[in-house]
Amino acid sequence: MSRHTTPEPETKPHLADRLDTWLDARTGVDSILHESLDEPIHGGASWAYVFGSGLLFLFMSQVITGVFLALYYVPSADHAHTVVSYIVKVVSAGSFIRSIHAYGSSGIIILLCLHIGQTVLYGSYKGKRELLWLSGCILMALMLCMAFTGYLLPWDEKAYFATAVGTNLVAEVPWIGPVLQKLVRGGDQMGTLTLSRFFVLHVFVLPGMLIAFIAGHVFFFRKAGAAGPIHEDPIAPKLPSVPFYPRQVLMDAAFAVVLIGLLALIAKTIPMDLGPAANPADTHFLPRPEWYYRPAFQWLKYLSGRWSLVGGILLPALLAVVFAAAPFLDRRLERRPWKRPISVGAFLLFLVAYTGLGIASYHDDYSDPGMAAQMYKQDADSKAFMESPFVPETAAGSIPAGLASADPNVVKGHVLFQAQSCSSCHGEAGIGTAAAGPLTGVGAKYTEDQLGALLHSPNPLMTAGGMQPVDLKTADLQALSAYLRQLH
């Protein structure tokens, strides 16, 4: 009160204060900060509440690392694997960023389980929180789609075959299955169109939807307020409240630091593998999804014939609907878990079954000696690929490692050799096939000019074997001859 009676000395407000006044008049930033930081938390701050903000933090980490990966990525079946191996083997910190991104997706799944587990145990979906819960269910589905679409992008063996299995499942959907599968793959086979579809979903469509639903989820959360501890009334809270800032903010921030620290540690010590490029003709490869899809994968193995429709599509769909409808089905305001045996029991039963299926899947793989050998071989192939040097690509395919540093004319000749399909008769690197003899050693037989002349007008033996005259510019003919002459 005394402030008003004694006139204050004229002081110029600080620059920061003036800036704040200016900005607040135009944006209302002060009330936004007040809204977000002074949110009352009934029953006080708790470590049990950090999972939601942890998810938001990991999502931002995925966006940032994803942008860096997208700087290099090319969604084409011909180049995707080469650019990812370029990221891993050549780009500085490329492998680290890719590993943070790849392990981050596992981190999101783990946090999702913890976040949902906390919500179910605490009964925090009760009391006018149906939309909060539903938006969360949609976010979970979107995250699972992100994990599935991202898995294909490196186009290595495991990505290719796991996605082939996943998209085969789509064909099981009643009536529209085959059409749906074609839509997802962009054709009957998996190829560049599949990759570009998955890329567009992974980079534009799903993240856009995620951001919209995250905004909705946070909005509904603020509207309903934090549910508080298990004995708190979810609609009319009675416990004394503490503002969100500073205690809860500090706990959330500490958790974020732990998360990124853990991710960085794992990314640094066990860089995420990249396997050899997808080879659709490989019939031995055992496709396996990421660990969090393993239980579903195992479940499908138990089903066959008409059961695959019931067990593989209808039952999961029913489970998803019941799960999403939880706040509508379970309307009592009781929140203590031991007083809610049905909802908590069903959730725990699902967790136990899911974990059990996951363990069974790994057990099956490694208890059968033949299967285990193939699994170890696949791991060893990935390790070997990771240790091999990066091999760049040219217009007509990859250059053999030994050629990469050679005479540019020879490199050009090699490209021409592939572009002109010489290898269809003479074999890779001119080693010879049943259709035509080897070209190794032509360097000793002909000079560069003689070779050029021979290619330009083949002798009768060559014509008889189906070889066409090579119709190229002189410089290209010279390059091709230079390449042929150094083959041994």
Ligand code: HEC
């Ligand atoms: C349709 C199959 C076919 C194709 C495609 C083909 N060749 Fe031949 N080529 C032959 C046959 C057959 C001969 C003769 C006998 C032999 O070497 O087996 C021959 C011979 C040659 C010879 C002479 C070898 C020697 O020792 O005298 C050269 C050089 C040669 N081919 C280069 C090429 C190049 C370069 C290309 C790609 C522009 C090419 N060939 C594409 C079938 C083919």
